[in-house]
Amino acid sequence: MAHIPDGVLSAPVLIAGGVVALAGVGLGLRRLDDRLIPRAGILAAALFVGSLISVPVGPSSVHVLLSGLMGIMLGVAAFPAVLVMLLLQALLFGFGGLTTLGVNTVNIALPGVVCALLLGPAIRGTRHAATRAVLAGLAGALSVAGTGGLVALSLFLSSSEYTPVASILIATYVPLMIGEAFITAAIVAFLARVQPDALRPVAS
Template sequence: MAHIPDGVLSAPVLIGGGLLAAGLVTVGVKRLGEAQIPQTAVLAAVFFVASLVHIPVGPTSVHPLLNGLMGLVLGWAAVPAILVALLLQAAFFGFGGLTTLGVNCCNIAVPALAVALLLGPRLRIQQDRRRAFLIGLAAGLLGVGLTALMVCAALALSGPAYVPALGLVLLSYGPLALVEAVVTAAATGLLCQVKPEIFAPAHG
């Protein structure tokens, strides 16, 4: 859903998104310890596999995005993980374009970073499952909500003709936000109980 195809966005938006993504990925790669690569790859693979899973909502179904969960677990490492997963999706499934890779990476990774910075520290200091559940809920909502807003911003900046469609686009994220919040909350609650150290080492 957050994968904008080629041909939709204008050149300035593509270039701006590409530059921002390049900057973020450079920082992310620099902070990525070599010992951390396998765990980061696990999250990138979870992101990839989750996009193939259909979760029913009412009459339709959604694919979870999981960028909030990635932010919580990986911190800055979420950026290169998302880039790699998006590159593989674009090349092998045609999800999202090649020229839009930078914009799509920003749209998904910036919310993950926001979750990491705002909610990550809160999660580390406590182990109560109920609070972890609530933080996960917030992470899921924030991840999808910010992504939806950034997709709309990219479209609006590309041309005024898209503006009337933005309501529809935002509306289409509603079911995803609902499912994502519950899924991320349940996953965070479980991880806090079963493997709390998963959240600790990757930050920083």
């Protein structure tokens, strides 16, 4: 449940999430250029379609996030890409909510951007395909773990009554971490062979 609906979070959490999202989107828009715009659109579309396919896991469900891949390929420009995707899903399908748009954007985009900042230089710099795949898989898995942690934190900070739910949600993200690791590693390995520049954000 990466898409937190309206009416769940407290006002301070909504405001804090909105402020952080606004800062991230502002920085991301400043980094977008002619090369990143098509890439951002493709990744946002892939996430839009992928997140429509939810897999039940226990009492919740999960779907691909691709936030680690977006961070590697877009850098901080992942913020506006995720925001547009979430806005369209909220308006067209009722996923998530409009008041929680800022929090949901931060929960999905921020972990991917942070993981890419930490692991991206090593992913792009290594000449060993196996090392690159492992690092990319790690970025994918950690970004999912970060999203799960931020979703749980958002619920916990809103009300202590959500603590049991938050704990269960974190556990449901474990299978997704494994799947996301393989997906990110495979895509990064492919791009490294056919178009290495796709792994290099313009303003990385």
